[in-house]
Amino acid sequence: MVLSKAVSETDMSVHSTFASRYVRSSLPRYRMPENSIPKEAAYQIINDELMLDGNPRLNLASFVTTWMEPECDKLIMAAINKNYVDMDEYPVTTELQNRCVNMIAHLFHAPLGESETAVGVGTVGSSEAIMLAGLAFKRRWQNKRRAEGKPFDKPNIITGANVQVCWEKFAKYFEVELKEVKLRDGYYVMDPEKAVDMVDENTICVAAILGSTLNGEFEDVKLLNDLLEKKNSETGWETPIHVDAASGGFIAPFLYPELEWDFRLPWVKSINVSGHKYGLVYAGIGWCIWRNKEDLPEELIFHINYLGADQPTFTLNFSKGSSQVIAQYYQLIRHGFEGYRNIMENCHENAMVLKEGLEKTGRFSIVSKDEGVPLVAFSLKDRSRHDEFEISDMLRRFGWIVPAYTMPPDAQHVTVLRVVIREEFSRTLAERLVLDIEKVMYQLDALPSKLMPPTLPAPLLAATKIAVKRTELETQRSVTEAWKKFVLAKRTNGVC
């Protein structure tokens, strides 16, 4: 006879999560809990708290892809447990990476012979790619100086002040001096002439940006190349160029194929591009391509033998997921040249629709150019009563995340709002955003400005010695003062 045990505590697995005790107990935040909890409870708790994160697709601050086709999602989940670095165990995945490198190298007109394989690597993002490229330049320069018997302890790199924070990281972590070309009002990218002026014998490379973070502009790499060519022939320093094409690398070849910015220019020795920006892959993949073998010092490369063949590797990260590499390959063969071109043209179209909608309101001046990365950067014509940070905050109430930034030196007095147009930002959304911005302006107009003067000059108020309640306006003013300080303190560097 089977004795069934009386279950005094009803079986936990029968309870729905919201009927169970798990929604009542407070989860430890700083120490691991002692006991396990059912997986459904763990899932529900985390899922629910994450509802309060922003919606990635309404995050108009970011260039990084937030939507992919379901077929690709399937491939991603199937590969989520594949450790990319196990090349021996996953040879097909490794080969997919190699194919991507070659496809991207050809896209950038790398001077390869018919059967030659490109020199490049997949990374976790453009940060890693830039650090690898910078490291290669630094080592090459050190070797050259050592051979010449000259000091090599003070390397420097020249960029514009509009450069993304990862260049500052590279400079700080790898002990290279960062010489920044300052911007000026109306000119928000690196000026090639000023850049070449700053080049000296300790310069390991000049970094140009194709798709400036702040206003999407493409820097004039051709002009930089020509000026540098001249200087190099005068000085014999052989200073090379690196193009940070994090955003622009997957736009220029499709929208502006005649624009010479890549390996067609002889002094460009390496290029990085973010697969997770206009490469149309989720966050976590970038690519770095070198012109040829000579530009990547052999001593930096680690050799792993797999399947009897040599697989050279040059990365900072070791173990990482394979999903994004596979997703990048999916996008490259799924879309092909024509598909990418169509998507970029759509993005550009929708950027124009947004731009025109904003111009029509009459309240904004457009800071971004028509050519470049599809984004719209705009600032208020009249900042006397309200500023761009307030617009950004109010747009959050509608669900939009639109960041506001001040420009780097020497244009810190200019503040912009920036909307990035990604693949999935349709015309419908563009028109809705314009409507919501108009609503916000209307609401702001009705609000008192934080800059309005008080009802009585302060000395007079003190002189009356009457204990008056603070007027409503004064209270409101001191509240907005405090809030303004809070909001303004928010915005330092680290524009992404």
Next chain:
Amino acid sequence: MVVSVAATGSETAETLHATFFSSRYVRDPLPRFRMPEQSIPREAAYQIINDELMLDGNPRLNLASFVTTWMEPECDKLIVDSINKNYVDMDEYPVTTELQNRCVNMIAHLFNAPIKEDETAIGVGTVGSSEAIMLAGLAFKRKWQNKRKQQGKPCDKPNIVTGANVQVCWEKFARYFEVELKEVKLSEGYYVMDPVKAVELVDENTICVAAILGSTLTGEFEDVKLLNDLLVEKNRETGWDVPIHVDAASGGFIAPFLYPELEWDFRLPLVKSINVSGHKYGLVYPGVGWVIWRSKEDLPEELIFHINYLGTDQPTFTLNFSKGSSQIIAQYYQLIRLGFEGYKSIMENCMENTAILRQGIEATGRFEILSKEAGVPLVAFSLKDSGRYSVFDISENLRRFGWIVPAYTMPANAEHVAVLRVVIREDFSRTLAERLISDIVKILHELDTRAAQVLKISSAVAKQSAEDGIVTKKSVLETEGEIFAYWRSQVKKKQTGVC
């Protein structure tokens, strides 16, 4: 009136009713090195890639790797939902950022970091232990340089002391950040860093000594306590103040649950930073690691970049910028889902199954076990007699059965020792352990038979030709022996960069 354009028959069939395998996409070669000109349908792209990937190894049978290959479906759901969240957008995803901070604190407490009740831990989530180690090394290098500059001494020749059993990312750190790597050589029977020899190598330019909790090759835990005590002594004599970093990539999520009395973490005063891989025994898919510092003083302020979000300061110190959020969320899921008790149960199961595997291998009588019983759950074993075939042969033959079991030679000075290594992960059940043993026994049998046959044939040939007095061609055995020796030397060359 609407005029409809009649589509030509073949086109309609192609687009509306064709299955992938009846379409032309199955016949067209895909460009391998250049982007194709045209787009193809999404189903075709999916099928093409999915099919080619069938030829990759099966991750769950990849017994070479410590990295997690299975998670609960609920966690998979959370991962899919956050796959499009860029982790670095802290302003936009404040909850995700907070989950990272909670993980850092939980792990710091797990390692007994000396933090007060209301203090937050100093640490960061990374893409893996490689990034974590580079950040820790960078912190040590900068601290040491600042100290030397203050003392007016030269700071251009920093070095780091580790064992030769160290994982390749330490060599990368040394090479990329221009630090000299001083390795303590191993010896036969002693496959980890000897603390005594390590402390002997320490000089005024040493930025830190790196100990490994869970050596890649044998799973052994290095004696961090002994290292600490010897180093305290040396520091007192010299006044150099050399710190310790513990590379607990594998061991960090094992020791606290299985060996809580073992002192290896911040309980030892000279341990200033620890890294652990979330994607090894942290039980998360590849792509997350953690580095924890003892206190603020151990992380030079100048290395930290400050991003203001939501009015509060979020200091960041990472090499990577944009990356996915999924693994961070998955790590938090595991920490609260399993809790202390859950992790402990899983590690105990792993050790049980490791013991089963070890006993089964020992029972064949053909192998020598190099891994210790305490440490990371893995079994490293070598052949007692490598005369007729080697561990590399066994490794190759195991592939036919579907198992991926790597064979390695030890680093200097024990290169003559070759081992097979099986890592026991959470999802390696007893059933699989027993099956692996029976497959190894089958292979031994096959290899024995083959070797015996070759011997028979060649001795017959030799006998025959001796009788005939004919100058024989090289015997089969000799030729085979030569080929074998050549192949073996090729294969042996293969195995550097153990992961």
